[in-house]
Amino acid sequence: MPKNKKIILVVTGTRAEYGLLESTIKEIMKSKKLELRLLVTGMHTLKRYGLTINEIKKDKLPITKVVKIKERSDMLDALAQEIIGIKKYCEKNRPDLILVLGDRDEPFAAAITGGHLGIPVGHIHGGDVSGAVVDDYIRHAITKFSHLHFTASKYSRQRVLKLGEEKWRVFNVGAPGWDNLKEEKYLNRQELADKFKLDKNKKWFLVLQHPAPLENISVIRQITPTLKAIARHDAEKIIIYPNSDTGSDIIARTINNYRGRKNYHINKSLERKVYLSFLKHGDLLIGNSSSGIIESGFFKLPTVNIGNRQSGRETGRNVIHAGYEEKGITRAISRALSADFRENIKMENNIYGSGAAGKKIVKILERVAYDHKLLAKKFTYAKIK
Structure with a gap:
């Protein structure tokens, strides 16, 4: 050297x-x-x-x-x-x-x-x-x-x-x-469907929710409304384990209760290429990951951001904020899936660089x-x- x-x-x-x-x-x-x-x-x-x-x-x-x-x-x-x-x-x-x-x-x-x-x-x-x-x-x-x-x-x-x-x-x-992101060689929707045994004709929900230990409600009450809200939809649910913050074990155990159920796909982790491919071809991102604020904007992916974990970040028009109530999350999901909302975010400006x-x-x-x-x-x- x-x-x-x-x-x-x-x-x-x-x-x-x-x-x-x-x-x-x-x-x-x-x-x-x-x-x-x-x-x-x-x-x-x-x-x-x-x-x-x-x-x-x-x-x-x-x-x-x-x-x-x-x-x-x-x-x-x-x-x-x-x-x-x-x-x-x-x-x-x-x-x-x-x-x-x-x-x-x-x-x-x-x-x-x-x-x-x-x-x-x-x-x-x-x-x-x-x-x-x-x-x-x-x-x-x-x-x-x-x-x-x-x-x-x-x-x-x-x-x-x-x-x-x-x-x-x-x-x-x-x-x-x-x-x-422009040069990445993504998996197409059919390849993702084959790899994860998904119905490509259904909506795809990507779910990634981390614990927020400083919130004034318990971790179990943070994740449960999310799981109840997505259960209302006949969609493919691709759920990813949270990070290692305090309370992550509680979330992991809770989402594992859905393992084996129809249309539920529980993953400890996804390779970045696969994760980005889901952002590109998915229909909705739900949770509180920073990727729902930053990377999702590149793909014009509707995102429901839950709780206060990312509430201080600058967000694009593709992000809808919701609390920890099942009804509020359900309303946010319905809005995010609407044709008007998807059309409105197509002209989103880039706030995170070139x-x-x-x-x-x-x-x-x-x-x-x-x-x-x-x-x-x-x-x-x-x-x-």
């Missing part, structure tokens, strides 16, 4: 975040000025979430280090294990920068490690606002541990600046979830000076009088 190449350690912990990082990872691999190191941890290493590290291996990306998490670990236990594992790796193999995305325990662990070891951290998707969830706390904490910020929208950039970050550190690159976030991020990483100025953060808060 040429000495002038800068080593970028990309940390990934979940199926969803890996899909968002993929374009940036591949751009780093093509760069003549950067050298990729890929550390895999978190949900990727857990059987109960589909052992999604295999998706990375299938994509033939070079995995440098695996930090395994013990099965049945809760989020705090996982965070502790991730910090220890990432710390040990970075002490022996010091990178020039740690690159993370999002608002989960895995990027948080990496950012904490970088901050304490004096390693610059680059953060993608900072400045977003979800809602009444711990994700916001983690995301903004990662911002304060980070030295370069790659935001998905102009409003997210403004929030990062309001958190006291210097302007020269903050770049609005757009959402990496839009990268390569689909070139990965390229923009790598160009910035190539030109930045990896010096004391990058590490020595100054905060731009107004003086207290």
Whole structure:
């Protein structure tokens, strides 16, 4: 490896975040000025979430280090294990920068490690606002541990600046979830129907709902109305396991009660290509995943966003918000399936960039000076009088 190449350690912990990082990872691999190191941890290493590290291996990306998490670990236990594992790796193999995305325990662990070891951290998707969830706390904490910020929208950039970050550190690159969506080779509807034994003449509902532990109702009362509402429709229900947030086991057990029922298809995980193919060919997305806010807009897919987990994000016209009441969710589904609604969202404007976030991020990483100025953060808060 040429000495002038800068080593970028990309940390990934979940199926969803890996899909968002993929374009940036591949751009780093093509760069003549950067050298990729890929550390895999978190949900990727857990059987109960589909052992999604295999998706990375299938994509033939070079995995440098695996930090395994013990099965049945809760989020705090996982965070502790991730910090220890990432710390040990970075002490022996010091990178020039740690690159993370999002608002989960895995990027948080990496950012904490970088901050304490004096390693610059680059953060993608900072400045977003979800809602009444711990994700916001983690995301903004990662911002304060980070030295370069790659935001998905102009409003997210403004929030990062309001958190006291210097302007020269903050770049609005757009959402990496839009990268390569035009060029992706999707499965067609018939291929999906064959693969999952679906009736292609019925409506297809894609369901992905994560726990929202800070809500004032229990997790079981969050997911039950959703399942009751979709049961009213003679549609194919493709249901995906939630992430590993507190309460995920409750949701997993609840949706597993529907396993084996007609028109119900329960999946621990879906490969990103398959998931995106469902966004392209499906009729409705229901739940509270950020993909219902960001990627669904690219496909003009009607989305029913449930609860407050994503309530703070900028949304397109394809998104209908609903609470945790069965009647409200049912009304939202009916509206989303209407011909008028589908026609109205066809002219949706793009609020999340041009689909070139990965390229923009790598160009910035190539030109930045990896010096004391990058590490020595100054905060731009107004003086207290």
